[in-house]
Amino acid sequence: MHLIQLRWKERFRCPRCEGIEFMLVRSTRCRDAEKRVPLLVCKSCHRQTSVTSGTIFHKSKVPLTKWSPAAYLVSIDKCGISATTLGRHLSVVSYWSAWLMLNKLRKAMSERNSIYKLDGDVHLAEFFLGGISHGAGNGAAPPHVVPS
Ligand SMILES: [Zn+2]
Structure with a gap:
């Protein structure tokens, strides 16, 4: 229920019919079904919705x-x-x-x-400026640290 409250701040809304009533169901076909997040089934149109759908966690095998x-x-x-x-x-x-x-x-x-734009006076404790790249990936040198 905590995840449902995090996902739908005020109340669950079915993505298909905007219905607000739902049932929680657990898949019985999965090997580790008891560890998985239950699905929400809309009582109006019976569409199944996962609390993780539309997020980076959707269909992840990592718990x-x-x-x-x-x-x-x-x-x-x-x-x-x-x-x-x-x-x-x-x-x-x-x-x-x-x-x-x-x-x-x-x-x-x-x-x-990218949603937020800085405005007015901005105070920084430290920041990174530029840096020389020695190729992509983990071998690149860290950027120069400029103390405030
Ligand atoms: Zn629905």
Whole structure:
């Protein structure tokens, strides 16, 4: 229910018919059905909706309990965490899963940042300016840090 409240702030709305009443159902076909987030079934049109649909978590095989610490780790690392480090912190996630999670989180963060425009006086504790790239990927040199 907490995820439903996070997704639909005031009340669930069916994406097809705008209905507000729903039932929670768990898939019985999945191997680990009890670990999965239940589906919401609209009582009017019977459309099934996942609480993760339309988000970066949709159809992810990585459980949401791994996504939450991943988002935290990506957001606090100023120089950019690598997929290898992220995978190591999440322990059971493979490199490619960590890489995919990292890219989805970065894309979501950049889309959210593009919404906001700085205005007026902006005070910074530190910032990164430029830097020399030695190729794409993890081998690139970190940008110069300019203290405030
Ligand atoms: Zn509906």
